[in-house]
Amino acid sequence: MDTSAARQAIFSRIRKAQQRSSQVSQGERDAVQDYLQYHPSGPQPQVGADLVRHFTQQAQRMSDTVAEVASMAEVPAAVAAYLDDLGIAKQAIAWKTLDALDWKSSGLALAYRPPLNADLVGITGAFCAVAETGSLLLLSGPDTYASASLLPETHIAILPASRIVAYMEDAFALARAERGELPRAANFISGPSRTGDIEQTIVLGAHGPYRVHVIVVLDA
Numbered sequence: 001m002d003t004s005a006a007r008q009a010i011f012s013r014i015r016k017a018q019q020r021s022s023q024v025s026q027g028e029r030d031a032v033q034d035y036l037q038y039h040p041s042g043p044q045p046q047v048g049a050d051l052v053r054h055f056t057q058q059a060q061r062m063s064d065t066v067a068e069v070a071s072m073a074e075v076p077a078a079v080a081a082y083l084d085d086l087g088i089a090k091q092a093i094a095w096k097t098l099d100a101l102d103w104k105s106s107g108l109a110l111a112y113r114p115p116l117n118a119d120l121v122g123i124t125g126a127f128c129a130v131a132e133t134g135s136l137l138l139l140s141g142p143d144t145y146a147s148a149s150l151l152p153e154t155h156i157a158i159l160p161a162s163r164i165v166a167y168m169e170d171a172f173a174l175a176r177a178e179r180g181e182l183p184r185a186a187n188f189i190s191g192p193s194r195t196g197d198i199e200q201t202i203v204l205g206a207h208g209p210y211r212v213h214v215i216v217v218l219d220a
Contacts, residue, residue, distance in 0.1 A: 007184060036176075044132070044167050051131040051164040052216060058134025062191030064212045071219050075158055076106040078215050079123065083108075086211075088154065092121035096143035098158065114145040115152050122152035122209075128163040128171050129214075133190060136214070137171050140185035149189060155209040157189075160220035 012022040047054045056066045069078050083090050096112045103110050115122055127139045136157050140146040149155045165171050168188075175182060193208030 004184065036173075041169060044169075047131045047166050051166060052161050052218070055129055055131040055134055055164050056216070058131065059191070059214055060134070062134050062212075064134065064191050064214055066214045066216060068216045068218055070217075072101065072158075072217055075215055075217065076101055076103045076108055079103075079156055080106040080108055082156065082213055082215075083121065083154075086154070088121060092123050092156070093119045093148060093152070094123040095125055095145070095148060097125055098123060112143075114147045117151075119152050121154045121156065122148040123156045123158065124148050126157050126159045126163065128165055128174055129159050130166075130168050130171050130188075131164055132167045133188075135168070135188045135190040136212075137175070138185075138187045138189060139175065139179065140183045140187075146185040146187060149187065150208050153210045154213070155189075155192075155211070156213045156215065158215050158217065160217045162220060164216075 015022055052068075059066050065082075067078055067082065069075060079092075080090055090106075090108045092108065092110055093115045094110045094112055099110075099112050110123070111119075124138060125144065126136045129136050136159065138144070138146065138149055138157075149157070165174060171188075175186070189212065192210055192212050
């Protein structure tokens with residue numbers, strides 16, 4: 001369901017109550033950019049030159065599993081092998097942006113739609129990833145539905161190596177540069193869902209996927 005019109009109507013009412021125009025002015029945008037440009041960054045840890053290696057280490061610390069393939073053409077086979085290892089049927093829902101890959105040759109049956117309760121596997125891309133924390137940044141859109149990474153028990157993310165940035169500040173800067181404004185949902189995903197509410201015992205899959213598997217595409 002597209003809620004962008006309702007979202008815009010809410011923002012317009014807020015701006016009207018603040019005695020501002022319904023649309024953001026260029027002056028307001030420039031003021032934000034000036035603030036971001038001159039506001040000092042906080043301390044940042046060293047991540048080194050090999051962002052793929054650092055991202056992988058941090059992602060694994062968050063209980064992700066990570067695999068590497070040379071090209072996008074190898075992704076379907078890598079997904080099939082992962083599901084076979086888990087003993088899960090090779091059926092999934094996926095982002096529409098991934099429909100050009102040859103999934104059928106690897107025995108995978110994909111539906112390009114948001115997940116339903118019965119869907120156990122969700123396959124997504126990623127806008128980018130953060131080496132510092134091992135996190136994925138997913139931006140929602142008509143073909144990149146946020147629920148694909150949140151509802152299925154298993155989330156598989158396809159990550160081009162070129163989209164790994166060093167720090168979270170870099171992820172936001174990249175989003176501003178390429179998108180201008182953030183979409184309705186911008187989700188940082190750092191490992192499977194977990195909670196320690198009951199007796200301080202960590203339980204995976206409490207509020208989302210039990211497992212997150214990242215396939216890093218080295219030449220993309």
